[in-house]
Amino acid sequence: MDKVSLEKEEHASILNTEVVTRLASVGQIAAGVAHEIRNPLTSVQGLLQLLQEEHDFQYWDLIFAELNQAISTIESLLSVSKPSLQTESITDFSLCVELENILSLFQQDTYRIQFKKKWLDKAIKIRGKRSQIKQALFNLIKNACESIEHTGVVTIEHVRVGECVHVVISDTGVGISTTDMRRLGVPFFTTKPEGTGMGLTQVYSALYEHGATIDVKSTPGEGTTFTLALPVSPRHKPDVSGGAEMQPIHLKKAEDIREFFQLNRKTFNEMLENEAATTFEIVSKSKFVTEKDLLDHANQITELVHDGLTQEIIELAQERGMAWAKSDIPIISKMEWFYALRKVIWRFMDEFYSNKGIDAHTAFAIADRTSDALDNFIVHFNVSFAKYREDVLQSQKSVIKELSVPVIPIFEGIAVFPIIGRLDNQRLQIIEDRLLEQLENRNLHKLFIDVSGAITTEEVSFAALERILDGVMLLGCEAVLTGISAKMAKFLLGANRDLIRKISIQSTLQQALLDYSAGRAALEK
Structure with a gap:
């Protein structure tokens, strides 16, 4: 190995060591003061809200804005310092899928930024906390887009290298100076006018918790490249067809399929949330569709599927299609939810019927009935969704003509x-x-x-x-x-x-x- 390569490796090692030291320091600070500061601030916020109802004051908005900013900063510091305390479960998931979902959130940037994708070894999965890793990837892609002042290219690559999955995110932005490179990951350090300096701190923290490494290379005026190396899931073993081994789930037994779904509803909901994590995250900010709606209607659909009530499925689909059409939820989230719902239902049915000793004719009959019910829901959901959007469009056109x-x-x-x-x-x-x-x-x-x-x-x-x-x-x-x-x-x-x-x-x-x-x-x- 030549001298230049050795110096680069030594520099990267120093950076990783410094990052770990910073995170440890942040943890010590947060553990000592976060709760002591956040709790009083929250109490003050509540008391001020009561005062706002009784007294008119022109600076209330400013007071609450500053107070919310302080509470948000404390919570960011705590979440970065102790990410392992989060209740998110550990699952096996595909980084390609998460990257595709994240890129769908940057559609507004496609007029000035060209996104290039190179997916290799797509079947490989990693193990960890999906939302943490997804937030880290989102922060890196967001930084890449913001580093491009006018037009440019963001390139994302996914490839397996040994026992790790490498994700490489490159941009043609302004680059990072040598001085700033050594400060990456430091809490509250930012080069953005309105940045908080917690984005990259979260990235380093999440990757460190997952046993991953990060390497950064940048040339001022030319761009920056982040290379992430995340360990492959120990349970992920490609089968002869190139697929992944299905992980076992522990479900309560029942003789009736309706009872089976009811007894295991909690697990059903958890699996649905994991499979459609992006949709649930987006829906959490919607006024017309809530996370509870997604779970309630998924359970309604399973009940109707078992009972063979096709007309009721159609009516539920029409009502849900209109509700989604009224919201600003992107179409890709709708498709992700359909895919997740179908996948989880089939997984549960596989678990229920696997030891029932049914013949092929019966198995195909069950499959046809179930597919027919789910297809009816999807078709009528989309028809209702499209009709409402078309009616709104026509109404808007009429208003435009009237106003003209x-x-x-x-x-x-x-x-x-x-x-x-x-x-x-x-x-x-x-x-x-x-x-x-x-x-x-x-x-x-x-x-x-x-x-x-x-x-x-x-x-x-x-x-x-x-x-x-x-x-x-x-x-x-x-x-x-x-x-x-x-x-x-x-x-x-x-x-x-x-x-x-x-x-x-x-x-x-x-x-x-x-x-x-x-x-x-x-x-x-």
Whole structure:
């Protein structure tokens, strides 16, 4: 091994040692002060909330914002210092699946960042706390995206190397200076204007707990590469077909399948949460669908499947599809939940029927009935979901069209029509359709068309504008054009002279209304 390689390995070793030392220091600090600070702050927060109900004070929002920030910082420090105290169970899971789920959360960045993926050894799993590792991967990908100022590339690779799974996350961002490299993982150290400095601390803490290592290479101005090495699960042994050995689960026995699912409901729910971890995390922030909803409806589905109540399954699917459509939950979460639900149900059925001694004909009949029920749920869920979204879209289009032609009555038979924004042929077509309908329905005989807020484009057709004015006059309504800008005047000068003669013109809408009001008052005298 050459001198350069030895120096790099020595430097990486120093970094890992320093990180472990930092985490140990953080643990000692947090163990001594976190609870002592957090508990009083929480009590103060509760008392202030009571005071807020009795006293009006202009700085309440600022007080609570600062207090929440302090509590959040203490909780972050505690979670990093003692991650092993978290109640999350240890499971075998695929990093490829988790990376795919995480990347789906960065769809808003695809307009400026190209995500490149290279998945090798996809069947390999690791063992650990899924949410901790997922949060660490999310933090690294988030940092990679934020390091790219304008446009760039984030590359993610997954490959087995010996007894470890390597995840390599590279970016073409601003890079990290040599000085800052030695401070990576230090709590509260950040180069971001609004960063907390706890993201990488969580990454190092989670990986250290899982017996993993992390190597960082960076060149300022060119980018950064994080290489994670996580041990392969000791129970994960690929079979001859390349699949993974199914891990045993301990379930309570029962003679009836309904009773079997009921007795093991807690395990069923835990397995569903593990299989659809991303969905449950996203749903926890939703107002229309809750984590309890997911579990309750999953258990309802299993009951209906056993009873063969297809119509009830369809009705439940329609109700759930509409609820999901109302929320902002991404479609990928919906698909993950379907996949997880089907997988867990089949696993339970496999456990129930494995020692029943049923013949092939009966087994296929059970499989057909179960698949039919689940497929009915998925199909009608998607139909209801799509129909609600389509109805909302059509409603929004109608509102847009209505707002595009806001005819505002001011006197009996008199109205104002302000044209605001881009004026092109498509907009003129909408105006023609909606404006003439409103003139007829409201029986208007005078219309002030204000174009002070209109933006003309080269696409505007004189013929389209003339059709609108002809339609207004055919309905017995006088058109008065106000708010003509210099650009609009040049546009009208290029039109047919007959177009200008068809309408009355006044400088501003305000002046036109004042003149009309004065004339109206004179007539009434």
